[in-house]
Amino acid sequence: xxxxxxxxxxxxxxxxxxxxxxxxxxxxxxxxxxxxxxxxxxxxxxxxxxxxxxxxxxxxxxxxxxxxxxxxxxxxxxxxxxxxxxxxxxxxxxxxxxxxxxxxxxxxxxxxxxxxxxxxxxxxxxxxxxxxxxxxxxxxxxxxxxxxxxxxxxxxxxxxxxxxxxxxxxxxxxxxxxxxxxxxxxxxxxxxxxxxxxxxxxxxxxxxxxxxxxxxxxxxxxxxxxxxxxxxxxxxxxxxxxxxxxxxxxxxxxxxxxxxx
Amino acid sequence: xxxxxxxxxxxxxxxxxxxxxxxxxxxxxxxxxxxxxxxxxxxxxxxxxxxxxxxxxxxxxxxxxxxxxxxxxxxxxxxxxxxxxxxxxxxxxxxxxxxxxxxx
Numbered sequence: 001x002x003x004x005x006x007x008x009x010x011x012x013x014x015x016x017x018x019x020x021x022x023x024x025x026x027x028x029x030x031x032x033x034x035x036x037x038x039x040x041x042x043x044x045x046x047x048x049x050x051x052x053x054x055x056x057x058x059x060x061x062x063x064x065x066x067x068x069x070x071x072x073x074x075x076x077x078x079x080x081x082x083x084x085x086x087x088x089x090x091x092x093x094x095x096x097x098x099x100x101x102x103x104x105x106x107x108x109x110x111x112x113x114x115x116x117x118x119x120x121x122x123x124x125x126x127x128x129x130x131x132x133x134x135x136x137x138x139x140x141x142x143x144x145x146x147x148x149x150x151x152x153x154x155x156x157x158x159x160x161x162x163x164x165x166x167x168x169x170x171x172x173x174x175x176x177x178x179x180x181x182x183x184x185x186x187x188x189x190x191x192x193x194x195x196x197x198x199x200x201x202x203x204x205x206x207x208x209x210x211x212x213x214x215x216x217x218x219x220x221x222x223x224x225x226x227x228x229x230x231x232x233x234x235x236x237x238x239x240x241x242x243x244x245x246x247x248x249x250x251x252x253x254x255x256x257x258x259x260x261x
Numbered sequence: 262x263x264x265x266x267x268x269x270x271x272x273x274x275x276x277x278x279x280x281x282x283x284x285x286x287x288x289x290x291x292x293x294x295x296x297x298x299x300x301x302x303x304x305x306x307x308x309x310x311x312x313x314x315x316x317x318x319x320x321x322x323x324x325x326x327x328x329x330x331x332x333x334x335x336x337x338x339x340x341x342x343x344x345x346x347x348x349x350x351x352x353x354x355x356x357x358x359x360x361x362x363x364x365x
Contacts, residue, residue, distance in 0.1 A: 023280040026300065032292060035296060055313070058310060058324055058327050058328070065335055074295070077292050149287070153283055157280065181318035181319065204329055204332045218343040
């Protein structure tokens with residue numbers, strides 16, 4: 001059951017790299033579909049860190065809920081609404097740093113090779129991820145999927161990240177307990193959920209139910225029709241019913257033409 | 262016994278948090294903003310699990326906290342995507358700065 005420290009560090013490095021590189025790719029790539037895939041990679045990395053922290057139930061929960069649920073929702077949303085950035089953005093904008101790296105292969109851009117040669121900050125180093133974000137692009141930001149304050153946002157996030165890292169490094173000694181958690185932790189969590197945190201559990205269940213109802217209610221069509229549509233609906237309701245033909249069962253004219261308008 | 266210090270996990274979580282913040286502020290598409298929020302929640306969960314493992318490994322309340330956070334994140338994602346789809350039907354755009362009607 002004892003894992004050697006070298007193996008632990010290797011595992012930690014791999015999963016930390018996957019999670020951070022995935023997150024950076026999510027934030028900087030030009031294709032939103034690629035963003036979803038990068039986000040999945042980041043979640044898998046965090047799930048690996050959870051397993052390393054002996055929280056295996058949470059790792060399973062992470063993979064099942066985030067990747068099985070939310071990622072499917074995100075990709076469905078992207079297929080529904082189209083990809084506003086994508087290949088066009090990566091051809092018309094000069095990309096630098098991680099944006100160039102994570103948008104590789106999206107389109108045939110002639111200047112990407114020239115950018116790649118003078119791109120000295122290799123964006124896939126696990127610890128120095130944020131320095132690359134300082135370099136904003138000089139393309140036309142108005143058409144892109146980024147807001148005009150992208151440079152300020154990059155500076156702000158780098159600043160906050162540096163502040164957090166500095167605070168963490170400044171206070172290195174936490175009151176760490178040298179104990180191992182129970183090997184049968186899912187059973188313990190289940191008992192806690194059903195015993196001590198029963199109210200929170202029920203509240204979460206109620207919240208999920210309300211969320212399902214809310215999402216379905218929001219998506220129900222025809223709840224608030226436009227005025228023109230309403231007239232059509234009223235006309236369709238007031239119209240006399242069409243006579244039922246018995247010749248062919250496929251040509252029965254039902255008064256549901258309003259759904260086509 | 263785990264050989265990696267607590268600070269290493271917290272550093273990863275801090276970097277994830279910063280990247281998520283960047284995604285929220287800099288991205289213009291509503292789906293990307295939601296993805297950034299998910300990243301923030303994920304960083305918080307990593308922090309909680311790391312603190313649970315290193316400071317109170319016999320008390321599983323930290324993991325239950327993470328379970329609740331994941332649940333909240335899933336609901337937020339579902340409702341956010343539903344609202345976004347509604348806005349997309351009305352305005353035919355997914356960019357959040359085009360939703361000026363929501364300003365009130």
